Amino acid sequence: MVKSIYTYGTIVLLLWLSLTSCTKNFEQINTDPTAAPNVSPGILLTRGLLYVSGGEFEAWRANLIYCGPMVQHLASTSLTYVGDKYLYNDGYSGSAFNSFYPNGVKILTTLIEQTKNDANQDNYTAMARIARVIMLQRLTDLYGNVPYVAAGKGFIDQNFTPAYDPQEAIYAGFAAELQAAAAQLDPAKPTPGSADISGYGGSPAQWKKLAYSLLLRVGLRLSKKADPSKGKAWVQQALAGGVFTANTDAFYIQHAAGDYDNPNSHVIGVYPGSRAETGKDNLSIKLSKFFVNLLQSRADPRLQMISELPKPDSTPGGSDNPALQKGLPNGFDNSSDPVFGIGSTGDANLAHYSQPKQVIVQPNSPNIFITYSEVQLMLAEAAARGWITGSPVPFFTAGVKSGIWQWSLYSSSIVYDDGAATTYANAQAAALAGALSAQLEAINTQYYITTFLNEYEAYANWRRSGFPVLTPVNYKNNETNGQIPRRLRYPRNDYDVNRANVEAANAAQGPDIFMTPVWWDKP
Secondary structure (H helix, E strand, O other): OHHHHHHHHHHHHHHHHHHHOOOOOHHHHOOOOOOOOOOOHHHHHHHHHHHHHOOHHHHHHHHHHHHHHHOOOEEOOOOOOHHHOOOOOHHHHOHHHHHHHHHHHHHHHHHHHHHOOOHHHHHHHHHHHHHHHHHHHHHHHHHOOEOOOOOOOHHHHOOOOOOOEOHHHHHHHHHHHHHHHHHHOOOOOOOOHHHOOEOOOOOHHHHHHHHHHHHHHHHHHHHOOOOHHHHHHHHHHHHHHOOOOOHHHOEEEOOEOOOEOOHHHHHHOOOOOOOOOOOOOOOOOEEEHHHHHHHHHOOOOHHHHHEEOOOOOOOOOOOOOHHHOOOEOOOOOOOOOOOOOHHHHOOOOHHHOOEEOHHHOOOOOOEEEEOHHHHHHHHHHHHHHOOOOOOHHHHHHHHHHHHHHHHHHOOOOOOOOHHHHHHHHHHHHHHHHOOHHHHHHHHHHHHHHHOOOOHHHHHHHHHHHOOOOOOOOOOOOOOOOOOOOOOOOOOHHHHHHHHHHHHHHHHHHOOOOOOOOOHHHOO
């Protein structure tokens, strides 16, 4: 034993001597002369925005499998679509957490750290801060308490087990971050230009509007019972700072066929390279009966823009006649079960049910995050609540009309008719003459319609507002006793690598189950 220790010590000493003898010009010798010390901020911004838009992995699992069916925009008889039936699948429930943190959050945090001390790169820093808030708000809205302060910084401080911050603190951080980023934007300094793959092309003025429009969303999220006075202050600050003022202010990520296609389209579109590239209809996902009936009952012009039936051979491109559209009821499977099986839906032939219209799920379709429609509807609610001055009616009608216009962003084949949109918006505005509850229902029902395909936001706003009123399903062996889930569950793998902090979050927030509400959703 003594001999082995002596031998080991001799080897260590010799290694140390050899290393110390090589320290002369160490950095020069060991630095790759062909490698840049930092990645270009433009490359980091482009890559970060791609991850903000997301990939098929979490777009399918979190956005389309869980959020969309839970709020009854979508329906499916496939047991893959567990959100339709309130079932638990760890890989799906934890997908946004497992994808956003190591990808988009990490890259945007890297960009912020790399540029924050260079005033000449303020626009890159500010844009990264705003985009990072978009990702982190989706995460905290889905799960509640999540890593925020330390998020994406493992490579900087080697803390690979970040604490889960309380959602109340996270939202305060969002408000401060958005206002600081808005103040940092400067058109006199270099801009990213085409490295910004949103519709903004690197414009600091547009990103400033985005920051304040996101602050409006952050403020209104607190309206339920969390902290309305603070939410009201943030809403007023957002309006004073300058929110969206036109349809074209909508923030979306642009996509390209054959390179980086729209992540939602990759799942529900039928084109070469998509999941349904064989050309047959993706029969597993349909528009829900609730959603189709809602649009039909109001003669909403958007139904023809977003919905179609399959052809008789089940391929896409059948009738888009609004009167013929038929939504699939939620909460059924494709078995012969007499209660829960496909026959119980009223029509066992899936080809008879409406699906997302193929023109809106193409590889180059924009992935929209926040629109002028949403901003105007949020201002309508703020006015109805007395948080800002003025009547909610002008905000509401502008929001409804814009919510129809926004579908023209997807294709030149979708033609916006301002006269028809105005007639429809004015008819819907009649509900604003009623009590506050009726006004909130009218406003948030339109918000629900306008956020179709942005299911993260549709699910968050439905939990906040309670509108539209949905009838839950009660599929066998569901996780919630027949109630629509209030959150998703943390991924199991984080228990393996960060158990102490996950369990601390559960102790503070409540059990890690679907029915534990997040802070702003608490009754």
